[in-house]
Amino acid sequence: MATLRRTLGMTDLTLLVIGNVIGSGIFIVPSVVLRQSGGSVAVASAVWLTGGLLSLLGALSYGELSSMDRKSGGLYAFIRDGFGPFPAFLYGWTLFFVIGAGTIATLAVAASNYLGQFSELSSLMKKVVSVGLIVVMAVINVLGTRGSASVQNVATGIKVTAILLMSGMLFLLGDASSTPAAVNTTTAVSIAGVGLAMISVLWAYEGWQYVTFADAEAVDPQRTLPRAIAAGTAGLIVIYLIANFAYLAALGPGGVMGSERVAAEATAAVLGPGAGRLIAAAIILSMYSAAHATVITAPRVYFAMANEGLFFRKLAEVHPRYGTPAVAIVSSCALAALLAITGTFEQLLTYVVFVGWIFYALGAAAVIALRIRRPEAARPFKVPGYPVTPALFILAAAAIVGNTIVSQPGRAAVGIGMVLLGAPAYLWWRRRQSAP
Numbered sequence: 001m002a003t004l005r006r007t008l009g010m011t012d013l014t015l016l017v018i019g020n021v022i023g024s025g026i027f028i029v030p031s032v033v034l035r036q037s038g039g040s041v042a043v044a045s046a047v048w049l050t051g052g053l054l055s056l057l058g059a060l061s062y063g064e065l066s067s068m069d070r071k072s073g074g075l076y077a078f079i080r081d082g083f084g085p086f087p088a089f090l091y092g093w094t095l096f097f098v099i100g101a102g103t104i105a106t107l108a109v110a111a112s113n114y115l116g117q118f119s120e121l122s123s124l125m126k127k128v129v130s131v132g133l134i135v136v137m138a139v140i141n142v143l144g145t146r147g148s149a150s151v152q153n154v155a156t157g158i159k160v161t162a163i164l165l166m167s168g169m170l171f172l173l174g175d176a177s178s179t180p181a182a183v184n185t186t187t188a189v190s191i192a193g194v195g196l197a198m199i200s201v202l203w204a205y206e207g208w209q210y211v212t213f214a215d216a217e218a219v220d221p222q223r224t225l226p227r228a229i230a231a232g233t234a235g236l237i238v239i240y241l242i243a244n245f246a247y248l249a250a251l252g253p254g255g256v257m258g259s260e261r262v263a264a265e266a267t268a269a270v271l272g273p274g275a276g277r278l279i280a281a282a283i284i285l286s287m288y289s290a291a292h293a294t295v296i297t298a299p300r301v302y303f304a305m306a307n308e309g310l311f312f313r314k315l316a317e318v319h320p321r322y323g324t325p326a327v328a329i330v331s332s333c334a335l336a337a338l339l340a341i342t343g344t345f346e347q348l349l350t351y352v353v354f355v356g357w358i359f360y361a362l363g364a365a366a367v368i369a370l371r372i373r374r375p376e377a378a379r380p381f382k383v384p385g386y387p388v389t390p391a392l393f394i395l396a397a398a399a400i401v402g403n404t405i406v407s408q409p410g411r412a413a414v415g416i417g418m419v420l421l422g423a424p425a426y427l428w429w430r431r432r433q434s435a436p
Contacts, residue, residue: 004072004216004279004303005323007146010224012111012153016211017059018230019156020293022239023107025204027263027283030244035257036197038189041248045193048244051201052237058393059208060383061364063226066212067381068370073304074212074297075363082366085310086426091359092305093422096178105345107291108133108297117280125346130340137295138333142319142326145217148296153323163239164283166267167246173270174250200202200402205242207290213255213297216304217248242431258333261415291294299328309433310426354404359399364390 008016028043039042065078075078076095080088112129115121121129164269211229215221243263248268249254259265263283267275301317303325306316312331319326339345367383367390383389405412 004121004300004318004325005145006217006219006221007340008149008214008224010228012149013211013218013224013228014232014235015153016149016214016293016296017208017229018160018235019152019240019289020210020297021205021207021232021236021290022156022159022163023207023287024110024283025131026243027286027319028261029200029204029278031256031259031262033197033200034253036193036200038051039253040189040256041253043189043194044197044282045241045244048198048240049237051198051205051211052233052240054202054393054396055205055208056230056233056388057385058360058364058396059229060226060363060385061231061390061393062209062212063381064367064383065363065370065378066215066220066225066229068377068379069130070434072213072216072300073306074215074301074305075209075359076213076232076301077215078212078363078366079359082369083362085308086423087359087362089305089310089426089429090419090422092301092311093417093425094343094352094355094359095298096302096311098418099356100301100332101335101339102345102349103298104134104137104291104333105130105339106349107287107294108336109340109343109345109427111287111291114280114284117229117277127341131337133291134333134337134340137207137292138330140292141295141299141329142322142324144322145296145324148292152292152296155285156290159282159286159289160239163243164287165278166263167284170246170250170266170270174246174266183298189211195399195403198396202396202400204270205233205236206356207293208236209363210294210297213300217313222380224389273426295329295333299325299332302328302332310429328360348418351411352418353415354401354412355415355419357397357400361394361401364393364397 033047034041034044037047062075063076066074073092076088076092079091100326108130109126109131112121112126115126115129140151148406155364166378208229212252215225218225247262251262255265255269256262257370264276264279269277271278302311302315305311306313306328315325315328315331316328318324336345339348368387371379371386
């Protein structure tokens with residue numbers, strides 16, 4: 001079996017968590033959450049905090065699993081060990097053909113669109129830029145995990161610094177009372193509204209689990225991975241709360257609720273309309289960092305599947321010089337580039353991305369399953385508050401899935417159907433696996 005080099009330390013893994021999660025959400029979602037919370041700052045803040053804590057519960061649950069497993073694949077391996085190879089394969093299949101490639105394509109296209117703040121780009125040029133960004137990510141990642149992680153560390157460090165600097169300026173210079181939109185728009189708070197706000201927040205926190213895919217390249221993964229997942233997720237809670245309060249300091253509750261691009265409008269209110277380019281630059285870097293983190297992590301799942309004989313065998317190859325899963329990286333980025341050119345990523349992700357939460361729930365449930373099936377297994381890190389901790393995260397994931405099924409049954413049916421298209425492929429690879 002091909003093996004990867006262990007080069008990712010605690011700092012790399014922590015920044016990978018943060019970099020994968022922070023894309024464009026924190027620059028846009030706070031307005032939606034405040035509206036869904038009836039305009040109540042207290043309720044919206046509680047939702048952001050609660051959503052972060054629920055994500056932290058999931059992170060702690062995955063921390064226990066990461067401390068048990070030294071193989072590549074992370075969440076894929078957790079589902080496999082807890083519930084068998086079939087659901088694990090469906091997750092890897094969906095990640096490869098839709099979620100992973102679709103996420104990279106979405107972020108690359110969005111970044112090229114934001115370049116319009118600096119120079120007007122034609123539709124063709126936007127596609128060229130999107131594909132160019134994906135090619136850059138592929139090259140950097142093929143050339144070495146250590147170098148790719150360094151690029152990721154710098155990009156994540158810059159975007160976190162940019163968010164904190166922006167927040168600091170909004171706190172110091174903001175005057176919400178003088179903003180025309182800062183009126184009392186508080187409405188009755190409803191349970192349904194708070195539920196929708198919680199789902200929006202959980203989407204904004206989504207992505208911390210990707211770091212588990214890189215477990216085969218982590219130095220001392222039994223110690224560093226649990227700590228990195230927990231530290232990264234806790235750091236995200238702090239960053240998100242600071243940004244939310246900064247927007248309020250600049251625009252007031254009414255201004256935040258009425259904004260479609262809250263970060264840009266808050267900065268413009270404090271620094272003038274010319275500051276839009278500063279925010280655009282921060283968002284472009286944020287999107288690149290999130291996409292780059294996905295290119296680092298997701299191919300490791302395809303690599304693990306191929307090593308087990310359940311995916312294209314070429315994806316299990318390790319580059320003899322660079323020590324990276326080069327074929328898996330290039331294949332993932334090539335598919336992402338194709339989706340970016342055709343524009344089909346939007347439709348695919350719309351139908352399938354919610355299904356990811358079914359698999360996230362299975363990952364947390366694997367903690368319980370393995371405690372029952374392997375009670376004597378070594379667990380250098382044990383999730384605190386077991387079994388309540390994983391159970392609460394499972395309920396949060398079920399709420400997202402259930403909301404989609406109830407509110408958009410057609411979309412949910414198509415999404416689940418697309419995932420189940422992997423069933424015949426699984427049977428084919430299993431037959432190849434058992435053939436003499």
